[in-house]
Amino acid sequence: MMADQAVALITAGASGIGLTCARALSAEGHAVLTLDIDATAVAAFQTEFGEQTAVVCDVSDADQVVAAWGQLIESRGRIDVLINNAGIAGPQQPVEEIDVASWQQTINTDLNSAFYVTRLVIPLMKAQRSGVILNMSSSAGRYGCPLRSPYVAAKWAAIGLAQTWAMELGPWNIRVNALCPGSVGGERIDRVIVRDAAERGVDPEAIRNLYLRQSSLRAFASAEDIAALVCFLVGPGGQMISGQTLGIDGHTESLANWLDA
Ligand code: NAD
Numbered sequence: 001m002m003a004d005q006a007v008a009l010i011t012a013g014a015s016g017i018g019l020t021c022a023r024a025l026s027a028e029g030h031a032v033l034t035l036d037i038d039a040t041a042v043a044a045f046q047t048e049f050g051e052q053t054a055v056v057c058d059v060s061d062a063d064q065v066v067a068a069w070g071q072l073i074e075s076r077g078r079i080d081v082l083i084n085n086a087g088i089a090g091p092q093q094p095v096e097e098i099d100v101a102s103w104q105q106t107i108n109t110d111l112n113s114a115f116y117v118t119r120l121v122i123p124l125m126k127a128q129r130s131g132v133i134l135n136m137s138s139s140a141g142r143y144g145c146p147l148r149s150p151y152v153a154a155k156w157a158a159i160g161l162a163q164t165w166a167m168e169l170g171p172w173n174i175r176v177n178a179l180c181p182g183s184v185g186g187e188r189i190d191r192v193i194v195r196d197a198a199e200r201g202v203d204p205e206a207i208r209n210l211y212l213r214q215s216s217l218r219a220f221a222s223a224e225d226i227a228a229l230v231c232f233l234v235g236p237g238g239q240m241i242s243g244q245t246l247g248i249d250g251h252t253e254s255l256a257n258w259l260d261a
Pocket residue numbers: 011012013014015016017018035036037038041057058059060085086087088089109136137138139180181182183184185188189
């Protein structure tokens with residue numbers, strides 16, 4: 001890594017949208033780092049980006065985040081971009097049937113992790129008097145989504161935190177925005193569709209079509225679409241964009257997902 005090379009930290013960046021963002025930012029000249037729970041994916045990330053770029057870490061656990069910070073990030077001395085990307089789908093159940101452990105696991109992963117990591121990153125960004133923080137929300141964080149209560153709670157909070165941190169950190173030239181993908185094409189949405197279909201006892205194609213109809217463009221965004229938006233926000237075009245919630249979803253019209261609606 002070059003001494004003055006910009007550094008981007010992406011939580012849960014060893015696969016999925018996070019990995020696609022890491023590749024795009026790397027191509028634009030950033031050194032990329034990740035904290036990810038999956039040891040196999042972390043090893044692959046290290047092979048692709050270098051030994052000192054990734055560490056196995058459950059970002060829903062504040063102590064693990066502090067340990068990983070000391071192991072991987074502190075010595076870098078700077079973070080230019082933070083993407084609070086970690087997020088699990090959580091239970092898909094009526095709210096009264098969700099058990100407390102599933103609620104807490106989803107909130108810890110999708111919301112609390114952003115606090116655990118951001119609180120460590122901010123002092124570096126303040127010292128640099130620059131930085132970009134992107135909270136990965138979801139169209140569910142703007143519209144609500146039946147049967148996904150803890151996910152929605154966390155994704156709604158990601159937007160509120162982006163607006164609040166934009167206010168707190170703007171005077172240090174730190175920009176904070178929330179990104180709201182809709183359904184993103186790829187393995188994760190395939191898993192969600194199969195699980196949703198199994199729970200409802202219907203054909204997965206019916207669920208896929210239901211999700212596609214939620215967006216005006218009748219299409220899923222790709223991880224590359226999201227990475228392109230990230231690069232725009234980090235780059236010169238994004239210099240005056242802060243406190244915003246940016247949909248990248250082909251225009252979600254509704255997330256009501258009742259098959260008989
Ligand atoms: P994914 O399911 O593909 O997982 C990406 C990575 O998260 C994996 O490498 C996994 O190991 C890691 N991870 C999971 N739990 C972790 C933890 N506790 N600590 C550290 N790493 C952990 O996810 P994705 O589809 O790439 O989604 C990324 C983000 O985008 C999430 O916040 C998600 O809510 C959001 N999002 C995704 C979609 C979609 O359709 N894929 C839509 C809207 C929003």
